[in-house]
Structures are given as structure tokens and as C-alpha cells.
Amino acid sequence: xxxxxxxxxxxxxxxxxxxxSARAVAKALDVELVEVPDWTCCGASxxxxxxxxxxLSLPLKNLQSAEKISRQMVVFCAACYSRFxxxxxSLAENQIKEKIKKIINLEDIPxxxxxxxxxxxxxxIGLENVQNRKKQxxxxxxxxxxxxxxxxxxxxxAEFDDPEQPSCLDNLVEILGAVPxxxxxxNECCGASLSLSRTDIVxxxxxxxxxxxxxxxxxxxxxxxxLCQANLELRQKDINKKYRKDFSLPVFYFTQLLGLALGIDKxxxxxxxxxxxGDFLLKEKGIA
Amino acid sequence: MLVxxxxxxxxxxxxxxxxxxxxxxxxICHCGINIAGVVDVEKVASEFAKIPGVVHSIDYKYMxxxxxxxxxxxxxxxxxxxxxxxxxxxxxxxxTTFRNAALKAGLNPYRVEIANIREQCSWVHQNEKEKATEKxxxxxYSILEKVREDQTxxxxxxxxxxxxxxxxxxxxxxxxxxxxxxxxxPVILVEKESCIGGHMTKLAETFPxxxxxxxxxxxxxxxxxxxxxxxxxxxxxxxxxSGLVGDFRVKIRRKARSVIEERCTGCGICQEKCPKKNIxxxxxxxxxxxxxxxxxxxxxxxxxxxxxxxxCIFYKTGKCKVCQKFCEPEAIDFEQxxxxxxxxxxxxxxxxxxxxxxxxxxxxxxxxxYKDVINSIQFERLQSASGPTLGEIRRxxxxxxxxxxxxxxxxxxxxxxxxxxxxxxxxxxxxxxxSMLYKHKVHDGQAYVFYIxxxxxxxxxxxxxxxxxxxxxxxxxRGRVSRLFEKDGKIVVRGSDTLSGTQIEIEADMVVLASAxxxxxxxxxLAKKLRIxxxxxxxxxxxxxxxxxxxxxxxxxxxxxxxxAPKDIPTTVAQASAAASKVLGLLSQEKLSHDPITAVIDDxxxxxxxxxxxxxxxxxxxxxxxxxxxxxxxxxxxxCGACTVACPNGATQLKNFTKEQILSMVDVML
Ligand SMILES: Cc1cc2nc3c(=O)[nH]c(=O)nc-3n(C[C@H](O)[C@H](O)[C@H](O)COP(=O)(O)OP(=O)(O)OC[C@H]3O[C@@H](n4cnc5c(N)ncnc54)[C@H](O)[C@@H]3O)c2cc1C
Ligand code: SF4
Ligand code: SF4
Numbered sequence: 001x002x003x004x005x006x007x008x009x010x011x012x013x014x015x016x017x018x019x020x021s022a023r024a025v026a027k028a029l030d031v032e033l034v035e036v037p038d039w040t041c042c043g044a045s046x047x048x049x050x051x052x053x054x055x056l057s058l059p060l061k062n063l064q065s066a067e068k069i070s071r072q073m074v075v076f077c078a079a080c081y082s083r084f085x086x087x088x089x090s091l092a093e094n095q096i097k098e099k100i101k102k103i104i105n106l107e108d109i110p111x112x113x114x115x116x117x118x119x120x121x122x123x124x125i126g127l128e129n130v131q132n133r134k135k136q137x138x139x140x141x142x143x144x145x146x147x148x149x150x151x152x153x154x155x156x157x158a159e160f161d162d163p164e165q166p167s168c169l170d171n172l173v174e175i176l177g178a179v180p181x182x183x184x185x186x187n188e189c190c191g192a193s194l195s196l197s198r199t200d201i202v203x204x205x206x207x208x209x210x211x212x213x214x215x216x217x218x219x220x221x222x223x224x225x226x227l228c229q230a231n232l233e234l235r236q237k238d239i240n241k242k243y244r245k246d247f248s249l250p251v252f253y254f255t256q257l258l259g260l261a262l263g264i265d266k267x268x269x270x271x272x273x274x275x276x277x278g279d280f281l282l283k284e285k286g287i288a
Numbered sequence: 289m290l291v292x293x294x295x296x297x298x299x300x301x302x303x304x305x306x307x308x309x310x311x312x313x314x315x316i317c318h319c320g321i322n323i324a325g326v327v328d329v330e331k332v333a334s335e336f337a338k339i340p341g342v343v344h345s346i347d348y349k350y351m352x353x354x355x356x357x358x359x360x361x362x363x364x365x366x367x368x369x370x371x372x373x374x375x376x377x378x379x380x381x382x383x384t385t386f387r388n389a390a391l392k393a394g395l396n397p398y399r400v401e402i403a404n405i406r407e408q409c410s411w412v413h414q415n416e417k418e419k420a421t422e423k424x425x426x427x428x429y430s431i432l433e434k435v436r437e438d439q440t441x442x443x444x445x446x447x448x449x450x451x452x453x454x455x456x457x458x459x460x461x462x463x464x465x466x467x468x469x470x471x472x473x474p475v476i477l478v479e480k481e482s483c484i485g486g487h488m489t490k491l492a493e494t495f496p497x498x499x500x501x502x503x504x505x506x507x508x509x510x511x512x513x514x515x516x517x518x519x520x521x522x523x524x525x526x527x528x529x530s531g532l533v534g535d536f537r538v539k540i541r542r543k544a545r546s547v548i549e550e551r552c553t554g555c556g557i558c559q560e561k562c563p564k565k566n567i568x569x570x571x572x573x574x575x576x577x578x579x580x581x582x583x584x585x586x587x588x589x590x591x592x593x594x595x596x597x598x599x600c601i602f603y604k605t606g607k608c609k610v611c612q613k614f615c616e617p618e619a620i621d622f623e624q625x626x627x628x629x630x631x632x633x634x635x636x637x638x639x640x641x642x643x644x645x646x647x648x649x650x651x652x653x654x655x656x657x658y659k660d661v662i663n664s665i666q667f668e669r670l671q672s673a674s675g676p677t678l679g680e681i682r683r684x685x686x687x688x689x690x691x692x693x694x695x696x697x698x699x700x701x702x703x704x705x706x707x708x709x710x711x712x713x714x715x716x717x718x719x720x721x722x723s724m725l726y727k728h729k730v731h732d733g734q735a736y737v738f739y740i741x742x743x744x745x746x747x748x749x750x751x752x753x754x755x756x757x758x759x760x761x762x763x764x765x766r767g768r769v770s771r772l773f774e775k776d777g778k779i780v781v782r783g784s785d786t787l788s789g790t791q792i793e794i795e796a797d798m799v800v801l802a803s804a805x806x807x808x809x810x811x812x813x814l815a816k817k818l819r820i821x822x823x824x825x826x827x828x829x830x831x832x833x834x835x836x837x838x839x840x841x842x843x844x845x846x847x848x849x850x851x852x853a854p855k856d857i858p859t860t861v862a863q864a865s866a867a868a869s870k871v872l873g874l875l876s877q878e879k880l881s882h883d884p885i886t887a888v889i890d891d892x893x894x895x896x897x898x899x900x901x902x903x904x905x906x907x908x909x910x911x912x913x914x915x916x917x918x919x920x921x922x923x924x925x926x927x928c929g930a931c932t933v934a935c936p937n938g939a940t941q942l943k944n945f946t947k948e949q950i951l952s953m954v955d956v957m958l
Binding site: 162163164165184185215 | 650651652654657771773774775780
């Protein structure tokens with residue numbers, strides 16, 4: 001299987017570990033990822049609050065390049081995913097389509113479908129297949145699967161999992177041998193778009209999420225979005241200070257846990273880059 | 289449409305146009321200033337006085353007044369008119385009035401036509417008086433073309449089967465059946481479930497007077513079982529309906545209940561002994577259990593059990609028959625088959641009620657996932673002395689008495705994004721009732737109610753909900769709930785209070801959802817069998833929202849209760865009695881007359897293509913098996929004209945709306 005791969009800005013910078021683990025896992029599962037040549041930022045999230053047409057043109061520009069590689073493009077970032085899907089949906093309207101075609105000088109709208117890697121994992125490769133390739137069990141490590149907003153909402157755009165009671169990550173980690181905890185905050189907002197402008201709100205939101213996860217007995221979190229990851233992980237220090245807590249919960253990308261189960265070494269999965277290290281937890285559980 | 293020729297036809301003077309020259313009268317109404325304020329009526333009258341064939345043309349202030357009608361009657365007689373045009377308001381208003389006036393003078397009423405110069409002219413052209421006058425003249429010219437070719441028509445008559453059918457035996461169906469039976473006519477009452485009473489059997493106490501539902505309902509259900517004029521078929525459904533007003537043929541499917549009703553004494557030993565336990569009870573809305581053979585609740589009418597074949601051990605494995613062993617009168621019959629019963633009735637009342645919204649629409653409320661999130665009808669069961677907790681308020685998860693209960697109104701209702709823009713109309717009131725009754729039972733408890741508005745428009749309703757707040761201390765929060773989730777044995781309710789502009793989080797012990805009132809799932813299928821219209825939500829549509837609220841557009845079919853729109857018990861009962869009185873009005877007639885304006889077929893031209901059969905909504909067209917051409921069943925034909933449009937070669941025509949008439953009407957306009 002060959003897919004165009006759109007890493008997006010985060011995966012080339014703050015979320016290098018996501019990029020590394022994504023590529024490693026794809027390789028192990030015989031999924032060929034070819035990076036979209038000359039890609040640009042998809043616009044999340046500043047573009048769509050600035051100008052609708054800008055927010056639609058940026059994804060389209062990238063899809064145009066992706067078309068050279070494959071009719072299907074994979075993203076890992078939930079925010080990118082949302083922007084591409086929004087663009088896809090908006091183009092159904094003829095007026096918008098014509099205008100965008102003019103703006104970026106397109107003859108035809110590229111016929112490329114954007115998919116999140118989770119979608120491919122579940123609906124193309126199949127969890128059963130994943131399980132068959134498992135080399136290492138995750139040994140009952142208790143995981144709080146965090147979906148956030150954009151992966152599943154708005155449902156008409158994301159068309160992915162149940163927006164209110166999502167379960168894809170839970171199903172995935174379960175077959176890898178981890179124990180997904182049941183917790184209501186799995187789809188609460190972490191405040192990513194207020195990250196810089198209203199850090200105080202973000203601290204409250206992330207504190208609530210981490211609190212709920214730890215009350216549910218989670219030993220770590222797993223996410224499918226670099227923005228969620230950054231918010232939940234990097235802010236733990238500040239949260240601890242502001243709310244007098246002592247959170248030290250590793251926040252893994254699902255690709256990292258998957259990679260461990262597939263027997264990929266920790267370095268290739270970028271695990272050493274974490275700010276809240278998962279080493280201790282993994283060692284304790286005997287996961288190499 | 290019922291027609292006007294109830295009067296004796298003594299002086300009937302028939303002058304067919306084909307043989308005699310037309311003698312037409314044109315009567316132009318001022319309608320006060322409604323028409324005369326815009327249209328120059330005198331000019332119109334003088335214009336038509338000049339037309340050959342028009343022997344009389346006059347304007348008058350109010351044609352529909354008694355003197356106005358008199359004017360028409362006497363002029364017909366004096367001038368020997370054989371055609372009349374009344375230029376006035378819409379034919380929907382006064383066509384019958386003027387046709388009756390003609391009849392009095394002995395003129396066939398189908399030679400009277402209305403030219404609508406009010407709705408279609410003066411009202412819409414108020415600022416263009418001259419042009420309006422021109423247009424009025426045009427309209428009358430065109431009607432003149434029709435009148436010239438109008439034929440004398442006679443209404444046909446048919447017998448009335450003096451028996452009624454009531455479908456659905458909730459409080460609506462029960463009330464209608466009792467009213468009709470009390471007036472002396474036999475009634476067939478068909479109920480889908482194994483016993484009657486509908487939703488009311490599940491309610492505890494009822495707003496706005498808080499009388500116990502069972503106490504007011506059981507006298508009625510018992511009366512049904514004791515009224516010889518009512519033939520009750522429970523566990524039965526309508527299989528097929530044909531025929532028309534006065535003569536409906538009904539096939540009723542009596543589903544096999546595996547118990548011979550005539551033998552059963554209702555002792556109940558079968559359900560006591562049945563080893564198949566713990567099946568969620570429909571009557572308890574899943575909060576209690578029943579056996580495989582069961583009587584829904586102790587006061588059920590009829591007090592006869594039914595075997596649920598899906599759960600019964602015998603039907604699954606071929607072994608058991610415990611109930612049969614214990615049944616002394618040998619009433620259990622495992623071989624029983626569905627039975628089809630045929631009945632003939634003159635009128636039908638549809639009273640199939642509603643269903644509450646299922647769990648699908650709001651994933652964020654977790655109904656069906658969190659045990660302590662229940663819906664309002666389940667809360668009724670918790671309140672009920674005969675319910676699963678014997679009337680104590682205990683939450684489903686652990687049986688504890690909930691000290692904080694949050695009620696959420698408008699769950700689904702008034703939510704366009706969920707496809708239910710309408711108001712369910714009863715939830716505000718029963719939620720006030722719930723908060724009140726809860727406080728009566730749990731003195732140290734606190735009720736919170738999230739609402740959009742409180743709609744309390746009925747008699748005594750505003751006072752009722754004020755009592756919930758002022759005397760029972762229910763806290764009303766104006767806002768929506770964004771989500772519910774379970775935490776440490778509590779249900780966390782997160783919502784907004786738009787009056788104080790704050791976000792609210794309440795840790796509740798139990799949450800009650802006032803889920804939307806939706807059409808019964810069987811409604812659309814039934815509507816198709818009955819050929820009655822329904823709206824996009826599956827509620828049956830009345831013939832006119834104000835003036836014909838219990839009739840349907842199909843003659844002889846009436847509506848009662850929540851199957852037409854969500855409603856409370858007082859309104860349901862009022863509508864049921866209204867439907868019954870309509871039925872009685874129909875059954876008390878000796879003969880029914882049918883509008884003679886029906887389709888006719890020209891045998892010579894018809895090719896038998898069958899397009900008219902598809903076009904007819906009323907099932908009035910059929911292809912004759914032998915002649916291979918189309919036929920019209922006149923009694924079923926409503927004269928809508930759909931077939932005449934479908935017919936490619938003009939073989940089908942509508943009486944007095946023939947192709948020639950319509951084309952010449954159009955010609956003079958152009
Ligand atoms: C939680 C709750 C609380 C309420 N509290 C109050 C209150 O306090 N006061 C008040 O005035 N109102 C109250 N109501 C409203 C009340 O329940 C209705 O007004 C009333 O039940 C309507 O009666 P109905 O006969 O039209 O419908 P239903 O009660 O629904 O009865 C319809 C009957 O038709 C049968 N049926 C359906 N389809 C078919 C079919 N195809 N063939 C044959 N039979 C069929 C059904 O089985 C049922 O028996 C409450 C409603 C709810 C949901
Ligand atoms: S045991 Fe027989 S008689 Fe008694 S209720 Fe059951 S079926 Fe009826
Ligand atoms: S045969 Fe069916 S209904 Fe009768 S006792 Fe056995 S399980 Fe119950």
C-alpha cells in the first residue's frame with residue numbers, strides 16, 4: 001500500500017517523535033509513506049479564523065501535490081485531518097469550488113482522499129492483522145485514551161468514530177495488551193486553540209483531563225494529535241504548580257505504543273524525546 | 289365532499305344547454321369593500337349585461353347574506369336561468385351556499401360556478417384598481433366558458449354500515465369507543481398490545497390535578513370490557529382496509545397469543561409457574577422483569593396472558609409446557625395461529641398514539657449507557673405504586689434514594705439539528721409534576737430542571753408549575769445541558785445557566801430526560817393502508833388545522849389523540865369525543881350522497897395503459913380484466929383530477945372539468 005504522507009508542521013518540529021514513530025510503524029506494517037513534495041502548512045488553526053478561502057486553498061494546494069503520489073493521503077495530526085476534511089466537504093458546493101480553483105489556479109480539483117492513519121489501521125489493515133504482527137504484549141499497562149475534539153468532531157466532517165462515545169483508540173490499545181480505562185473526559189477539549197492566548201483556561205482544562213485520567217487509574221495517556229500531546233504533556237509542570245498536583249503521566253502517541261508492540265526499538269520511536277518520560281513506567285511493566 | 293342536494297327536488301326545471309340556448313345570470317358581490325373597494329363592480333356588471341347568453345347581470349353588497357341568496361333564487365325563477373356565475377370569494381367559502389340557493393329555485397347545483405375575484409383579484413391588487421377591474425372581467429369571462437358547457441349532474445347515494453372501527457386503545461381510542469357505543473352503535477376496538485390503556489397505564493399521577501392515573505383510567509378500561517356494544521380485539525393489528533366511507537372492509541390480524549381467550553379465567557397461575565424469568569418488562573420500561581407468559585400489569589384489561597414466543601422455552605427447545613400443566617381450564621394453546629377477521633364498518637377513528645424518542649439522538653447524554661440516566665416514562669414507573677420500586681424513588685444502579693435529581697427538558701424536541709423542530713407540548717408540565725412528586729417522596733432531596741422556556745398554556749397549568757418552584761423548591765435553570773458523565777457513582781451534569789451567564793456542573797444521583805414525543809413507529813405503515821396523509825414526522829394530518837381538526841382528507845376517517853400531534857390527556861379526550869361525535873353524525877345518516885364530479889372514461893379512446901391507476905391516490909381506478917381498458921369506481925373517486933393529467937390520450941375526463949371546458953377557459957384568458 002502506497003500513500004501520500006502529509007506530516008504537517010508539528011511533525012517536523014515539536015512532534016518529531018510522532019513523525020519518527022509514524023514512519024517506523026508504517027514500515028513495520030508494510031505501508032509505504034511518501035512525503036508530499038513541497039508541502040506547506042495546512043492552515044490549522046489560524047487560517048480558518050482569518051479567511052475561509054485561505055483555509056480551503058491551503059489544503060487544496062497540498063492535495064494537488066499529493067495527487068502525484070497517490071489518490072489517498074495520510075495525516076497523523078488531528079488538526080490537519082480536520083482542515084483537509086473541511087476542505088473536502090466545502091468543495092461539494094459549486095460556488096466555493098469555482099472560487100478556489102481560481103485562487104490557486106487549478107484546472108481540476110485533485111481527487112485525493114484524506115485519511116487519518118487510525119482509519120487506515122482499523123479499516124484497511126485491520127486490527128486482527130495488527131494483532132497477528134504483535135511481537136510484544138503491553139502487559140496490562142493502564143491507558144487513558146484521549147480523543148480530544150478534531151479527530152471525531154464535527155461528526156459530519158470527521159466521519160470517523162462516534163463523536164460522543166468514541167472507541168477506536170481503546171480498541172487498538174486493548175488488542176496490544178494494554179488496559180484502556182473508562183473515563184468521561186476522553187473527548188473533552190484540551191484548549192489547544194487557546195494555547196498561547198489564554199494559557200490560564202488551558203491549564204484548567206488540561207488539569208481536569210489529567211485529574212480524571214488519574215482518578216480512573218490510568219498510568220499514561222495515549223493521543224492521536226501533536227497539539228493534544230503538547231498541551232497534556234508540556235503543561236504538567238505548570239499545572240502541578242498552579243493546582244498543587246504532582247502529575248507525572250507520560251503522554252504517548254498511539255504510534256509509539258503500537259511500535260513497542262510491534263517490537264520496534266524505543267529510540268526509533270522517539271521515546272527518548274518525551275518531556276515526561278515513559279521509561280520508568282515501561283521498565284516497571286517489563287516492556288522493552 | 290358531501291354535497292348539497294338534501295332538499296326535495298320538486299320544482300326541478302332542467303334545461304340542457306345542448307338543446308336550449310344559454311340563459312346565464314352573473315351575480316357580482318361587493319363583499320363590503322373587500323371587492324368593491326378595488327374592483328369597479330358596476331362596470332363589471334354592465335360589461336356582462338351586454339354579452340349574448342347572459343340574461344341578467346347585477347352587483348350586490350353581500351351576495352352571501354340572506355337577501356343576497358334570495359336575489360339569486362328569485363332571479364333564477366323569474367328569468368328562467370339555466371346557468372349561474374357568482375363572482376365573489378373563493379369557492380371554498382361559499383360554493384355550497386350559492387349552489388343551495390340555486391337548488392331552491394330548482395336549478396341543478398352543478399350549473400352554478402364561482403368566479404373568485406376576491407382572493408385571486410381584489411386582495412392581491414389593492415393598488416391597481418383599474419387593472420384589477422380588467423382582471424375581474426377576465427376571470428368571469430373564463431368561468432362563463434365553463435358554465436356554458438356545464439352538465440346537469442346527480443349525486444349518487446350509498447348505504448351506511450352502522451358500525452365503527454377504532455384503531456388503538458389508549459385513552460383516546462377508549463374514549464371514542466365508549467362515546468360511540470353509548471350512543472347505541474357497535475364499535476370494533478383494535479389494540480396492538482395484549483391489553484388496553486396505552487401510555488396512561490404507565491403513568492403514576494397526572495398533571496395538573498395530581499390524580500392517580502390508574503384511578504381515573506381503570507374505570508374506563510373496565511367499562512370497555514363490560515360494554516356489550518364494544519368488540520375488543522387485543523394483540524391485533526389492521527391487516528388491510530378497502531372500501532370507502534359508509535362501507536369500509538377491514539381485515540384484522542389477531543396475533544396468536546397462545547392462550548384461548550374464551551377459556552382463560554385470568555387466575556395467573558401460568559405466569560407464576562413459568563420458569564423463564566427475568567425478561568425485561570415492556571410495561572416497566574425495562575426496569576422490572578416478567579415471565580415468558582405474562583399479564584402486563586395486575587389491572588390489565590383483558591386480564592388474559594400472552595406467551596412471548598421469542599423467550600418461551602417451549603418454542604425454543606420443544607420442551608417445558610409448564611404453564612399448560614397448571615392451567616386448569618386448558619386455555620394454553622401452543623399451536624394457535626394468527627387469525628384474520630373481516631369486518632364491515634361505516635366510519636373509522638385512528639387513535640394510535642405516540643412513542644418516546646429512543647436513545648440514539650444524544651450520545652452525549654449516555655442514555656442506555658449510564659444506568660442512572662433514565663427517561664421520563666421510566667420515572668413515571670418509579671413513581672408508580674405498582675412499579676418496580678413500589679412507588680419509592682430508588683435509582684436503577686444501586687437502589688439508593690437519589691438526593692439530587694436533575695431533569696432535562698426538550699431532549700430532542702425543539703432541536704432542529706436532530707430533526708425534531710416541534711415542541712412536544714407535554715414535557716414542561718410533566719417535568720414540573722415529576723419535580724413536585726419527587727419532593728413529596730424525598731423530603732430532603734433537591735430537584736433541578738434545565739429548560740428552554742416553560743410552556744404552561746393549559747387551564748391551571750401556569751399555577752401548577754409555579755407551585756413546583758414556589759412550594760416544592762424545584763430549582764429551574766434556563767439553559768441546555770452539554771453532556772452527562774458518570775463519576776464516583778454520580779452523574780455529572782454539565783450545562784449552562786443563561787440567566788446568570790455561567791457554566792454549571794451538578795453532581796446528580798439521577799438524571800431524568802424529557803425525551804421528545806414522536807409518532808408511533810407503526811404510524812406510516814398504517815397511514816398508507818388507510819390512505820391518510822401524515823407529516824414529515826409521521827403524525828397524521830387533519831383536514832384543516834383550525835376548522836376540521838379531527839377529520840382527515842379521506843371521508844369517514846377521523847383522528848384522535850397523540851397520533852395527530854403530541855398532546856396531554858385533557859386535549860386527547862376532548863379530541864376523542866369530538867371524533868366520536870363526527871362518527872355519530874355520519875352513522876346516523878340514512879344514506880350518504882357522493883359528489884358527482886368524478887372521472888369518466890371514454891371506452892373508445894382508452895388504450896388500457898394503466899397510467900391513471902398509478903396516478904390515483906384513492907384506489908378508484910382499475911383496469912378491466914376482460915375489456916383491457918380502465919374503469920372508474922365512482923364511489924371511491926374524489927374528483928381530484930390526477931388521472932386526467934396522467935392520461936396521455938384524453939380518454940379520462942373529469943365531469944364538468946372536461947378538456948374542452950378547460951381549454952376554452954384558457955383561450956379567453958389569452
Ligand atoms: C412521561 C409522560 C408523562 C405524562 N404525564 C401526563 C400527565 O400527567 N397528564 C396528562 O394529561 N398527560 C400526560 N402525559 C401524556 C399522555 O400520556 C398522553 O396524552 C396520552 O397517553 C395520549 O393518549 P393516546 O391514546 O392518544 O396515545 P397512547 O397512550 O400512546 O395510546 C395509543 C394506543 O394505540 C396502540 N397502537 C399503536 N399503534 C397501533 C396500531 N398500528 N394498531 C393498533 N393499535 C396501535 C398503542 O399500543 C396504544 O395502546 C404524559 C406523557 C408522558 C410520556
Ligand atoms: S393459567 Fe390458564 S386460566 Fe389461568 S391465567 Fe393462565 S391461561 Fe388463564
Ligand atoms: S412453555 Fe413457555 S410460557 Fe409456558 S411455562 Fe414454559 S417457558 Fe413459560
